[in-house]
Amino acid sequence: MTTQTLxxxxxxxxxxxxxxxxxxxxxxxxxxxxxxxxxxPSEGFAGGPGFWAVTRYEDVMTVSRDPAVFxxxxxxxxxxxxxxxxxxxxxxxxxxxxxxxxGKLRSIVSRxxxxxxxxxxxxxVDAHAEEIVAALDPDTxxxxxxxxxxxxxxxxxxDVLGVPPADRALLYDWTNRIxxxxxxxxxxxxxxxxxxxxxFAYAAEQTRAKRGHPTGDIWSTIVNxxxxxxRLSTGDLNRFFQLLVIAGNxxxxxxxxxxxxxxxxxxxxxxxxxxxxxxxxSAIEEVLRFHSPVIQFRRTARRDTVLGGQEIAEGQKxxxxxxxxxxxxxxxxxxxxxxxxxxxxNHLAFGAGTHFCLGNSLARMExxxxxxxxxxxxxxxxxxxEPERFRSNFINGIRRLPVHLGPAA
Numbered sequence: 001m002t003t004q005t006l007x008x009x010x011x012x013x014x015x016x017x018x019x020x021x022x023x024x025x026x027x028x029x030x031x032x033x034x035x036x037x038x039x040x041p042s043e044g045f046a047g048g049p050g051f052w053a054v055t056r057y058e059d060v061m062t063v064s065r066d067p068a069v070f071x072x073x074x075x076x077x078x079x080x081x082x083x084x085x086x087x088x089x090x091x092x093x094x095x096x097x098x099x100x101x102x103g104k105l106r107s108i109v110s111r112x113x114x115x116x117x118x119x120x121x122x123x124x125v126d127a128h129a130e131e132i133v134a135a136l137d138p139d140t141x142x143x144x145x146x147x148x149x150x151x152x153x154x155x156x157x158x159d160v161l162g163v164p165p166a167d168r169a170l171l172y173d174w175t176n177r178i179x180x181x182x183x184x185x186x187x188x189x190x191x192x193x194x195x196x197x198x199x200f201a202y203a204a205e206q207t208r209a210k211r212g213h214p215t216g217d218i219w220s221t222i223v224n225x226x227x228x229x230x231r232l233s234t235g236d237l238n239r240f241f242q243l244l245v246i247a248g249n250x251x252x253x254x255x256x257x258x259x260x261x262x263x264x265x266x267x268x269x270x271x272x273x274x275x276x277x278x279x280x281x282s283a284i285e286e287v288l289r290f291h292s293p294v295i296q297f298r299r300t301a302r303r304d305t306v307l308g309g310q311e312i313a314e315g316q317k318x319x320x321x322x323x324x325x326x327x328x329x330x331x332x333x334x335x336x337x338x339x340x341x342x343x344x345x346n347h348l349a350f351g352a353g354t355h356f357c358l359g360n361s362l363a364r365m366e367x368x369x370x371x372x373x374x375x376x377x378x379x380x381x382x383x384x385x386e387p388e389r390f391r392s393n394f395i396n397g398i399r400r401l402p403v404h405l406g407p408a409a
Contacts, residue, residue: 013182025324034308051317057328064353075300093239112218153252162217203241258291264383283340289347380406
């Protein structure tokens with residue numbers, strides 16, 4: 001077994017304080033694409049057993065597509081090991097369930113994200129986008145995250161879940177406290193744990209209401225669905241609700257912010273997009289590749305195996321780094337070049353295999369509609385300062401991005 005010597009601990013949140021360390025990942029892909037990383041103790045963390053960092057596209061695909069060897073359930077998908085009680089709770093989430101049980105649950109949720117269902121949300125998504133952009137004053141500086149990027153997915157999520165608009169703030173707060181576990185500004189472990197308690201109590205209340213009076217939204221569909229003749233348990237529904245709240249909020253928020261930030265860093269590409277707005281769909285795909293919202297997900301080896309020439313023992317952690325895979329030179333020509341005309345873009349921003357993101361079509365639609373309106377109304381907008389990033393080894397997240405809107409078109 002090798003040890004990591006090239007740079008900082010890939011499991012430590014501070015490694016990502018300035019963004020994803022792409023130079024380090026490029027060196028790992030070149031020299032040790034499956035590399036053993038130690039988990040030394042640090043502030044608030046007692047240390048861990050270490051993990052295999054998987055940084056090459058082909059190897060990430062192998063891990064993603066073989067749940068019989070690389071389990072989402074055995075140790076769940078958080079990089080750091082969880083306490084037995086917390087692990088047992090996490091293992092109820094669809095995200096942390098392996099086939100065949102995963103397929104039964106996914107079949108229910110997939111009904112809510114069929115092309116017809118997603119397209120049916122278009123009019124409300126378009127209306128939300130118009131309201132959000134119309135509320136912005138020309139020639140002012142705003143926090144893009146607060147006024148735009150967070151607002152859009154929260155509005156759509158409230159529609160999907162059938163919850164009152166006033167409760168959007170709850171969804172936002174719970175997401176930040178869960179995803180921001182390693183960020184002291186969100187309250188640390190106590191706030192993380194209490195977010196689950198509050199969210200599950202709210203989910204139970206919504207379930208009772210929608211079983212009594214179905215309202216036609218996605219949550220009504222899920223709580224009244226049956227698996228093998230039985231409705232889902234409270235535990236299953238709690239974890240479904242959590243998955244929808246986080247996946248339907250955080251990824252889209254950081255896609256929207258990442259698009260403005262990345263285009264601002266590449267003004268020639270923004271000029272090209274202004275000249276040819278029809279390039280927006282391909283620009284969004286290139287943002288997803290270049291600025292992947294999710295840094296990593298974990299699997300656990302079910303048995304001894306070999307990956308990328310390394311012998312992996314049963315029970316060891318195997319961590320897929322999507323931002324690295326999305327810049328793999330063997331797949332993407334000149335991968336560190338941001339090019340909105342790149343096509344096709346076979347990126348892994350939404351994962352692959354069994355756990356490929358069900359909400360990818362909705363996230364893409366939100367981005368196309370909102371960014372299309374935003375760029376049309378404010379063609380000369382630009383970042384006005386450095387982004388304030390999440391302290392996280394999981395989400396390539398931005399808490400705040402100052403943007404000057406410029407004059408309205």
